[in-house]
Amino acid sequence: MSMFCNQCQEALRNVGCDAMAGVCGKTSETANLQDLLIYTMKGVAYFNQIARQHGINDPKTDRVVLDGLFTTITNANFDDESIMTKIEKGLTKREEIKRQLMVEGLIQKHQLLPDYASWSGHRHTFEEKSEEKRVGLLAGPNEDIRSLRSLVLFGLKGMAAYAEHALNLGFEKSDINAFIERGLLVTEDDEMTGEELTAFVLETGKYGVDVMALLDEANTTRYGHPEMTEVQIGVNSDRPGILVSGHDLKDFEELLEQSKDSGVDIYTHSEMLPANYYPAFKRYDHFKGNYGNAWWKQKEEFESFNGAVLFTTNCIVPPKANYMDRIYTTGSTGYPGFKHIPDRGDGNQKDFSELIEHAKTFPAPTQIEEGSIVGGFAHNQVTQLADQVVDAVKSGAIRKFFVMAGCDGRMKSRDYYTEFAQELPNDTVILTAGCAKYRYNKLQLGEIGGIPRVLDAGQCNDSYSLAVVAMKLKEIFELNDINELPIEYNIAWYEQKAVIVLLALLHLGVKDIKLGPTLPAFLSPNVAKVLVENFGISGMTDVESDLNVMMNA
Numbered sequence: 001m002s003m004f005c006n007q008c009q010e011a012l013r014n015v016g017c018d019a020m021a022g023v024c025g026k027t028s029e030t031a032n033l034q035d036l037l038i039y040t041m042k043g044v045a046y047f048n049q050i051a052r053q054h055g056i057n058d059p060k061t062d063r064v065v066l067d068g069l070f071t072t073i074t075n076a077n078f079d080d081e082s083i084m085t086k087i088e089k090g091l092t093k094r095e096e097i098k099r100q101l102m103v104e105g106l107i108q109k110h111q112l113l114p115d116y117a118s119w120s121g122h123r124h125t126f127e128e129k130s131e132e133k134r135v136g137l138l139a140g141p142n143e144d145i146r147s148l149r150s151l152v153l154f155g156l157k158g159m160a161a162y163a164e165h166a167l168n169l170g171f172e173k174s175d176i177n178a179f180i181e182r183g184l185l186v187t188e189d190d191e192m193t194g195e196e197l198t199a200f201v202l203e204t205g206k207y208g209v210d211v212m213a214l215l216d217e218a219n220t221t222r223y224g225h226p227e228m229t230e231v232q233i234g235v236n237s238d239r240p241g242i243l244v245s246g247h248d249l250k251d252f253e254e255l256l257e258q259s260k261d262s263g264v265d266i267y268t269h270s271e272m273l274p275a276n277y278y279p280a281f282k283r284y285d286h287f288k289g290n291y292g293n294a295w296w297k298q299k300e301e302f303e304s305f306n307g308a309v310l311f312t313t314n315c316i317v318p319p320k321a322n323y324m325d326r327i328y329t330t331g332s333t334g335y336p337g338f339k340h341i342p343d344r345g346d347g348n349q350k351d352f353s354e355l356i357e358h359a360k361t362f363p364a365p366t367q368i369e370e371g372s373i374v375g376g377f378a379h380n381q382v383t384q385l386a387d388q389v390v391d392a393v394k395s396g397a398i399r400k401f402f403v404m405a406g407c408d409g410r411m412k413s414r415d416y417y418t419e420f421a422q423e424l425p426n427d428t429v430i431l432t433a434g435c436a437k438y439r440y441n442k443l444q445l446g447e448i449g450g451i452p453r454v455l456d457a458g459q460c461n462d463s464y465s466l467a468v469v470a471m472k473l474k475e476i477f478e479l480n481d482i483n484e485l486p487i488e489y490n491i492a493w494y495e496q497k498a499v500i501v502l503l504a505l506l507h508l509g510v511k512d513i514k515l516g517p518t519l520p521a522f523l524s525p526n527v528a529k530v531l532v533e534n535f536g537i538s539g540m541t542d543v544e545s546d547l548n549v550m551m552n553a
Contacts (some may be wrong), residue, residue, distance in 0.1 A: 002028035004249040007154055008074040009409055009494045011521040025318040026078050032130040033083045034072040036152070039116050039130070040090035041068040042188055045181035046117040047097040048105055052178055057097070062177045063167065064093045066299050069160035069180070070332040074495040075295070075315035084123045087306070091120065116188060141190060147524035149187040151499070154522070156183045158500030161247070162211045162461050164332070168250040171218035179207045182529040198245055198530065205507030212464035216378075219249055221526035224279035225380035226458055231276040232289030233442075234370040237265050239361045242355065243291055243305050245269040245298070246312030247459055249278070251330060254349045255310065255356075256284045264359045267291040269301070270315070271435050274458035277376035289356035290373075291365060294408035294438040302327070304366040308359040310352075311338075314495070326362065328355050373441055375456035377431075379468035385451065390476055392449050393486065399427040400551065401487045405463045406436040406501070407494030413517040414439065419453075419543045421445065425551070431469065434460035434501075436492045463501045467508055482509055488550040489513040490540070491522030493520070508533055512553065 006016035010023040019064050020028050044065055051057035068090055071077045094117070101107045123130050163176055186192060186200055220226075235241075242264055244252055252275050256266060265288045268275050273290045275281055292301035295315035302309055302323050311329045319327060319335070330341040330350060344350045382389070392398040402424060404417060421430060421440035430440065430453060437456050445453040457465040491513055493502065500518075505513060512535075519528060519539045531537040540546055 003031035005031050006521040007157075007519060008149070009058055009407070009498060010522070012519045014518050016521055017149075024075055029127055030078055030080055032127045033080055033087070034077075034300075036126055036130040037068050037083055038072055038088065038184075040087050040094070041065050041182045043094045043117040043119075043323075044068075044090055044097070044410075045184040047094060047101060047107075049178070049181050049185065050101055051097055051116065052174075052181075054104065054106060056100060056104065061093055061097065062172065063164070064090060065169065065177070065180060065184075066160045066164040067332050069140065069157045070164050070313070071334075071449070071453050073157050073161060073314050073332075073497070075317070076313060076332055077334040078316065078318070079336050079340075081148065081336075082334035082340070084126055087126055088094045088123070111419075135217075139191065144194055145523040147522055147527040148194060148201060149504070150522035151201045151527070152183050152197070152204055153187050154496040154499040155201070155208060156180050156500075158495075158497035159204070159208055159211050161466070161497055162215045162500070165248055165250070165461070166211070166215045167220040168248060169218040169222050171214055171221075171334050173210065173214055176207055176211050176214065179203075192361045201503065202507060204500070205208075205503030205505070208504035209464070209467070209507055212461050212504060215461050216464055219278070220380070223249060223253070226274065226277035226376045226462075227279060227377040228374065229277045229282075229376040230374050231292070232372050234289070234366045234412065235291070236375065237288060238364045239263055239265050239286075240359050241265040241267050241288070241291075241305065241307040241365050242269050242359045243269050243302070243307060243309045243365075244272050244275075244312065245295065245309065246331075246333070247271050247461070248312035248331060249275060251310070251312040251350065252281070254344075255352045256281060256287060258349070258352045259356050259359075260284055260286060262286075262356050262360065263541040267305075267365070268530045269298070269309075270295040270438075271459050272312070274456070274462065277378070277458060278455065279481055292368065294435040295412040296408065301368065304368055306365050307362040308355055310341075310355060311508045326358065359434065369442075374452050374454075375437075375441070375458070377452075377455035378461045378462055379465040379472070382455065382457075382465075382469050383472060386472065386476065388449060388451060389473075392451065393477075397427060397448050398429055398451075399486065401427065401429050401431050402487075402488060402550070403431045403466055403489045403491065404436060404440070405431070405433040405457075405460070405466060406492040407460065407498050408435040408438050408492065409494045410515055410516075414492065416517060416540060416543060417490075418443070420490065420547065423543055423547055424453075426453075429455060431455050431457065431466050431487075433462040433466060434498070439492075460501060464504070467505065467510075470510075473509075483511050488553060491515055492517065492548065510535075512536035512538075514538055514540055514546060514550070 268290045311333045327338045417439040
């Protein structure tokens with residue numbers, strides 16, 4: 001076996017990618033290096049947990065760990081050189097902390113250490129090390145333990161992504177960072193029982209809520225609360241453009257500011273669409289709207305866009321050769337041959353000048369669609385509409401809400417979500433967040449008493465907003481249980497940020513979630529049984545059957 005990876009919804013045969021390359025396009029070498037990067041972060045966590053206990057940890061360690069985890073999220077980084085550099089950085093940080101602990105007398109020079117806290121190597125031996133020690137997902141003693149460890153690890157990856165976005169805006173919580181480190185060590189603890197691991201999985205969901213609340217605070221403090229917004233999806237300019245994909249709003253802000261007098265227009269793509277909803281970004285005249293659809297359509301849409309493209313985070317699809325020279329990455333992302341914009345220094349902005357100058361040399365984007373879509377229904381905006389919503393529910397104008405948040409993907413089976421949205425009765429409303437919205441946000445589904453039937457809260461992390469809305473409605477209707485609300489959950493998942501959202505919902509007590517288009521490959525039969533019996537999680541079947549069950553629940 002050259003590699004093994006089952007962290008995303010596209011895992012081969014819904015078991016795992018185990019050949020020379022993954023379905024996502026990463027090579028076995030890249031997959032093994034990513035496993036070793038995680039293994040290295042466990043060593044950093046091992047020593048930094050001790051440092052935290054004695055108040056001597058270096059805050060810069062947090063970014064090393066967050067970046068290490070974020071780098072391994074599906075479709076984030078395909079660049080072996082970049083990943084090896086991060087491994088080296090992790091090893092250097094690990095040894096720095098270790099030396100400090102020795103100086104303080106907190107560990108001994110010849111103390112017996114676990115392999116992940118003591119191994120050493122060079123770039124040319126990194127992949128061999130990964131294979132030799134089986135540092136990846138197959139290292140667990142049995143499939144149930146491996147399954148639970150996977151739930152923890154993949155939840156931590158999603159958590160790290162959101163924590164890094166918040167950190168970029170100057171917001172962090174030490175208990176979240178400490179939990180991420182503790183979670184990494186839990187995945188190596190052979191003494192933990194299945195019951196203890198199950199409890200830790202649910203605790204991971206608790207911190208998932210915390211980190212999404214932190215990011216919500218960071219985004220809204222810096223950029224204002226998202227507001228109901230009509231977003232242009234056409235091209236109404238003959239100027240060249242930069243297309244921004246990913247999730248990071250700090251990168252987006254700095255690019256907007258640096259390009260405002262350049263003669264270049266800025267457009268969002270995929271998960272960056274919700275940037276259009278923030279008041280702070282609306283003051284930039286050269287911010288023109290959204291171009292295209294979900295991440296998996298980028299090959300044709302990047303080609304027609306004609307201009308430069310910036311990835312602030314995942315999701316990267318291995319590119320066509322004819323546009324490869326105009327793609328830039330930054331942050332945790334990387335791809336061989338793409339230009340990479342370095343991280344910002346302390347107190348400084350990233351330098352996007354090369355990207356901006358490059359963009360000037362291209363023609364304007366080709367029009368691929370016209371019109372507009374409406375979004376911006378995060379919790380603050382929905383709260384302002386609370387009276388209308390409550391009246392509509394009480395009068396029967398709104399019979400049910402359907403949370404259809406999560407991820408989009410390439411599989412034909414995902415047409416299910418478009419068909420499901422089309423078949424929903426006219427007295428229902430869709431609550432959405434994440435790129436799953438692209439399956440139905442351009443359908444003409446109408447409105448109910450001035451309330452659009454598709455309420456888009458924003459990015460995948462803004463699924464937190466949907467939870468806040470649910471809790472507010474529970475309070476308004478004086479219910480004892482969130483599951484008594486007329487809300488059904490039909491969620492699509494793809495990668496690890498969706499995993500932490502799912503665990504967060506479980507922590508909040510939400511039950512009877514339908515998850516698709518397939519249940520995660522990393523769930524063993526026994527672990528899946530626990531989720532079904534305790535939380536009512538189920539897979540999708542067909543539109544007619546699922547809709548009938550959910551409408552009559």
